[in-house]
Amino acid sequence: MRRRVVLTGAGTVNPLGGDVDASFQALTEGRVAIAPLAIAEAQRLSIRIGAAVAGFDPSAHLPPARAAQLDRFAQMAVVAARQALADSGLTPGPWQTTAGAILGTAGGGLATQEAAYRAVYAEGRSRVPPLTVPKLMGNAAPSAVATDLGLWGPSFALASACASSNHALALAVQMVRAGSSPVMLAGGAEAMLGFTGIKAWEALQVLSPTGCRPFGADRDGMVMGEGAAVFVLEDRDHALARGAAVRAEIVGIAMGADAEDLVRPSARGAERTIRAALHDAGLTPDRIALIKAHGTGTQANDQAEAEALHAIWGEAVPAITAPKALHGHLIGAAGAVELLTCLLALQRGIVAPAPQPADPALSLDLVAGAARPADVPICLSLAFAFGGLNAVLALSRG
Amino acid sequence: MAEPATDLRDQVVAIIARATLLPVAELRPEARPEDLGIDSLGLVESIFALEESLGIRIPFNAQEPERTAFDTSTIGAIIAGVEALVAARAGSSTA
Numbered sequence: 384m385r386r387r388v389v390l391t392g393a394g395t396v397n398p399l400g401g402d403v404d405a406s407f408q409a410l411t412e413g414r415v416a417i418a419p420l421a422i423a424e425a426q427r428l429s430i431r432i433g434a435a436v437a438g439f440d441p442s443a444h445l446p447p448a449r450a451a452q453l454d455r456f457a458q459m460a461v462v463a464a465r466q467a468l469a470d471s472g473l474t475p476g477p478w479q480t481t482a483g484a485i486l487g488t489a490g491g492g493l494a495t496q497e498a499a500y501r502a503v504y505a506e507g508r509s510r511v512p513p514l515t516v517p518k519l520m521g522n523a524a525p526s527a528v529a530t531d532l533g534l535w536g537p538s539f540a541l542a543s544a545c546a547s548s549n550h551a552l553a554l555a556v557q558m559v560r561a562g563s564s565p566v567m568l569a570g571g572a573e574a575m576l577g578f579t580g581i582k583a584w585e586a587l588q589v590l591s592p593t594g595c596r597p598f599g600a601d602r603d604g605m606v607m608g609e610g611a612a613v614f615v616l617e618d619r620d621h622a623l624a625r626g627a628a629v630r631a632e633i634v635g636i637a638m639g640a641d642a643e644d645l646v647r648p649s650a651r652g653a654e655r656t657i658r659a660a661l662h663d664a665g666l667t668p669d670r671i672a673l674i675k676a677h678g679t680g681t682q683a684n685d686q687a688e689a690e691a692l693h694a695i696w697g698e699a700v701p702a703i704t705a706p707k708a709l710h711g712h713l714i715g716a717a718g719a720v721e722l723l724t725c726l727l728a729l730q731r732g733i734v735a736p737a738p739q740p741a742d743p744a745l746s747l748d749l750v751a752g753a754a755r756p757a758d759v760p761i762c763l764s765l766a767f768a769f770g771g772l773n774a775v776l777a778l779s780r781g
Numbered sequence: 782m783a784e785p786a787t788d789l790r791d792q793v794v795a796i797i798a799r800a801t802l803l804p805v806a807e808l809r810p811e812a813r814p815e816d817l818g819i820d821s822l823g824l825v826e827s828i829f830a831l832e833e834s835l836g837i838r839i840p841f842n843a844q845e846p847e848r849t850a851f852d853t854s855t856i857g858a859i860i861a862g863v864e865a866l867v868a869a870r871a872g873s874s875t876a
Binding site: 447448451452510512513 | 801802822823825826829832833
């Protein structure tokens, strides 16, 4: 019989809050963390809003010399991973010899990269700081987490744009199922909310100048966020043997590719991956109580996603929640931070709202306006990325 | 002529202190970088900061620190090395 994988620890730094409880509180209130950007040269941007992690102070968590070695995305990953480990109740032990951290990121150390380019191109300097490479590399975050927590197992970064975190979580689930390690850490970290990050996305014409309204009739794009979330995944037997508190069980995973278009979302690709996750979990569609949608707020994504859901559920699509409306799109960290919305529903029976209702034409039951109390034994978490890469998780209360 | 030299010593110590996040008081001339917790990366950061701040080129190779001409065995040796490079630069620019 297949090993069951449970989630025993969670940690996060995101626009809604500096830990899981603060994030749960903000999600429950439906608080929107999208605000005017406070970055240098914002006047040269046509998009001037984002969901920043305001007031993140690495020196509150790390010795100054250590903090100086890490880009913002890696600093946030370390803080989230520490919280997750503390939450899991795991103490130093043999699990560390096989455990690793798989973290999604799309951009890696972008602030470091931006500073280096600025130095050589804008300021005409002939050299950049010595730590430029180890700070900008995508694996800086998992490397820092492994070092910080003493993990000797497989640690690496995983890139599939907006699906990176869901891929990281799915892969870690497979490793625990396979018996490679009784414990794995997985999640994601992204800090793309700088001048060049916004400038690049601006060019693609998918950012909203006004706000994120997933599935809304007047939706006009996504809003960039930043942050990190890391989870402790554990072999259920290992967790129960040590009396761990289980937050949820990941009962199904699926990863797939549209193999169609570089940027245009595919309803068929999304549908295939959702069906594959249900199959992996051994669930029929009617067992799903809630869908944490990818819901970016772009015309194309939300239309394709709605088509995929109707293709599977017909007119009986379960309730959906779209937390990007609150904390923006965290790109490579999106799936990880949005897993908090799933945990809130599974653990506390609260479904986070989007501020605006869905376009009636999409025939979706989007939780909007205020949080909805609901009995959610099983939910799905969807992530669909540029490049046509999809990853879907199915979670139960465990 | 002694005044500028003293200023330069203070300047070097201040630059290393900033690069390594160590208090100036700990950077005594006889102190060895490894005893201060300055690892090879810290040394590379310090060399970079000295080069950038003082406009000099320090002959230092992190791959083989013991085989390079620039002595980094103690804070005092680094100060002396920097003084020599600054003096050489001053000599060449006035020549």
